[in-house]
Amino acid sequence: MKNILIIAAKEIQEGMRNRWVLATTLLLAALALTLSFLGSAPTGNVGVDPLDIVVVSLSSLTIFLVPLIALVLSHDAIVGEMERGTMLLLLSYPIGRRQVIFGKFLGHLAILSFATLFGYGAAALALAITGTAISSDSLLAFAAMIGSSVLLGAVFIAIGYLISTLAAERSTAGGIAIGIWLFFVLIYDMALLGGLVVAQGKPLPSGLLDLLLVVNPTDAYRLLNLGSGNASALSGMGGLAGQTALSPLILLLALLVWIIAPLTLATTLFSRREL
Amino acid sequence: MTATVSITDAGKCYGKVEAVKHVSFTLNEGETVALVGHNGAGKTTLIKLMLGLIRPGRGSVRVLGEDPATGDFAVRQRLGYLPESVSFHMALTGRETLAFYARLKRVDIGEGNALFERVGLANEAVDRPVRTYSKGMRQRLGLAQALLGQPRILLLDEPTSGLDPALRRQFYDLITDLRSTGTTILLSSHALTELEDRADRVIIVNGGLKAADGTLEDLRRLARLPTRIGVTLADGKNAADLGASDATWRTTGDRTLEAAVQPENKIALLHQVTAHPAVITGLHVMEPSLDDVYAHFLAGQVKTP
Numbered sequence: 001m002k003n004i005l006i007i008a009a010k011e012i013q014e015g016m017r018n019r020w021v022l023a024t025t026l027l028l029a030a031l032a033l034t035l036s037f038l039g040s041a042p043t044g045n046v047g048v049d050p051l052d053i054v055v056v057s058l059s060s061l062t063i064f065l066v067p068l069i070a071l072v073l074s075h076d077a078i079v080g081e082m083e084r085g086t087m088l089l090l091l092s093y094p095i096g097r098r099q100v101i102f103g104k105f106l107g108h109l110a111i112l113s114f115a116t117l118f119g120y121g122a123a124a125l126a127l128a129i130t131g132t133a134i135s136s137d138s139l140l141a142f143a144a145m146i147g148s149s150v151l152l153g154a155v156f157i158a159i160g161y162l163i164s165t166l167a168a169e170r171s172t173a174g175g176i177a178i179g180i181w182l183f184f185v186l187i188y189d190m191a192l193l194g195g196l197v198v199a200q201g202k203p204l205p206s207g208l209l210d211l212l213l214v215v216n217p218t219d220a221y222r223l224l225n226l227g228s229g230n231a232s233a234l235s236g237m238g239g240l241a242g243q244t245a246l247s248p249l250i251l252l253l254a255l256l257v258w259i260i261a262p263l264t265l266a267t268t269l270f271s272r273r274e275l
Numbered sequence: 276m277t278a279t280v281s282i283t284d285a286g287k288c289y290g291k292v293e294a295v296k297h298v299s300f301t302l303n304e305g306e307t308v309a310l311v312g313h314n315g316a317g318k319t320t321l322i323k324l325m326l327g328l329i330r331p332g333r334g335s336v337r338v339l340g341e342d343p344a345t346g347d348f349a350v351r352q353r354l355g356y357l358p359e360s361v362s363f364h365m366a367l368t369g370r371e372t373l374a375f376y377a378r379l380k381r382v383d384i385g386e387g388n389a390l391f392e393r394v395g396l397a398n399e400a401v402d403r404p405v406r407t408y409s410k411g412m413r414q415r416l417g418l419a420q421a422l423l424g425q426p427r428i429l430l431l432d433e434p435t436s437g438l439d440p441a442l443r444r445q446f447y448d449l450i451t452d453l454r455s456t457g458t459t460i461l462l463s464s465h466a467l468t469e470l471e472d473r474a475d476r477v478i479i480v481n482g483g484l485k486a487a488d489g490t491l492e493d494l495r496r497l498a499r500l501p502t503r504i505g506v507t508l509a510d511g512k513n514a515a516d517l518g519a520s521d522a523t524w525r526t527t528g529d530r531t532l533e534a535a536v537q538p539e540n541k542i543a544l545l546h547q548v549t550a551h552p553a554v555i556t557g558l559h560v561m562e563p564s565l566d567d568v569y570a571h572f573l574a575g576q577v578k579t580p
Contacts, residue, residue, distance in 0.1 A: 090379075
């Protein structure tokens with residue numbers, strides 16, 4: 001365990017030195033602030049809690065941005081160190097390969113959590129300071145959104161490590177990472193929509209739809225944040241959420257499986273790898 | 276002498292390439308051994324086997340009595356390793372880098388300052404990012420991390436490649452200091468010449484096989500390479516005046532001659548040549564260089580018992 005913490009601390013140290021932490025936090029904060037102030041303008045005084053609107057707009061943003069940040073952070077983790085030659089030296093130390101991956105995971109997750117918490121937190125804080133009334137329900141939804149955003153980030157960090165273990169070169173890993181991002185964030189949903197259009201209103205068996213939504217971690221995240229409470233009415237996801245049997249618990253579990261499975265596969269492959 | 280590393284009939288394949296075929300040797304406490312071979316001869320693979328980074332496909336590797344590739348890697352606590360063309364995390368400073376490796380080895384970080392002094396890494400450089408380091412400084416930092424925790428075995432993979440002669444010399448002085456502490460030092464290199472007087476023993480590998488193993492004296496003897504004796508003749512004298520007609524003299528320049536002679540005939544020939552001091556004005560005895568010995572073993576694949 002101590003080795004894992006040593007590696008994690010080094011990743012964080014490096015992240016701070018490379019301005020990675022600063023850059024991602026500022027990026028998320030800037031976008032969150034923009035969305036929360038521009039986004040609250042059109043609603044006027046219709047009795048909707050402004051923070052709910054922020055939750056809706058921020059989670060839509062998260063679906064694009066957080067996986068991208070996570071993949072950029074993680075795709076290089078193994079293959080990059082291999083190529084630079086630092087991995088060889090590291091593995092000659094009394095440390096297991098699993099510990100290396102778990103340590104990196106912990107470090108990268110900490111960086112991403114920090115950026116999400118403070119970047120998005122800035123938006124909530126700004127709303128509070130400008131005198132907007134925030135109900136405790138909305139605050140809870142906001143906290144849940146930050147938590148699940150970190151989970152979504154963790155999913156893509158884990159996927160990034162798997163890519164990084166499989167790829168023989170950094171550039172390959174980068175290419176695969178972009179492909180994976182495009183697939184989960186854009187292509188998958190477009191294909192799903194296309195499929196529904198082709199089906200011409202023939203009702204899809206609801207079990208199949210549920211499965212299709214859980215298989216993509218970004219959809220699980222979307223449903224988790226936009227499928228309940230005030231957000232569902234605002235985002236129009238309520239209609240879909242009403243159709244599925246997916247409870248928040250199942251969605252959370254789906255995200256957890258999406259973290260554990262790639263991470264396990266990555267550590268197993270990395271442990272067997274010949275240097 | 277206690278063996279710290281023993282490799283028995285080890286073999287290792289990467290796909291279809293047999294990087295190491297059948298190699299056996301032992302390294303003893305306090306011994307400095309040079310592992311010499313061409314690029315791609317299997318030196319780095321052997322070092323990786325000793326580190327437990329890869330598992331042998333055949334045979335066994337024992338380091339300090341244990342298999343380095345299994346268990347809780349306790350063996351690696353007592354190992355120091357300097358990889359070929361070592362690299363570090365560019366954004367961290369030298370001090371942070373060494374502190375990171377010290378933590379992994381559970382060594383008191385306070386030891387770091389003494390190590391920086393020992394490897395000659397200047398104080399003002401220690402707190403600069405590694406990105407700004409020259410090759411020599413990086414190599415010093417590499418050596419500092421290898422020396423963490425007073426290792427019993429030091430594996431140095433081409434430690435002097437790319438260093439300037441002054442640095443190289445300093446580097447070997449450091450190695451000499453370490454020898455006296457009972458550390459086993461394995462130096463890999465593709466140049467034998469610079470290892471003269473530095474290594475107790477030389478192991479030559481070629482094409483994944485051990486081509487020779489012994490002290491430099493042993494290797495010289497086994498190779499039976501001729502010593503070359505060169506003379507400069509005095510004015511008006513010729514080869515016949517030398518009185519050494521058993522040797523075949525070869526003209527190498529204006530009034531210089533050279534003969535190759537087997538080790539056992541060397542003294543006799545020298546005696547003959549110097550019997551008439553008036554005939555010659557100069558005399559050189561050229562023992563076979565280490566590179567000659569090396570080339571001989573690589574060409575002939577002579578196996579030593």
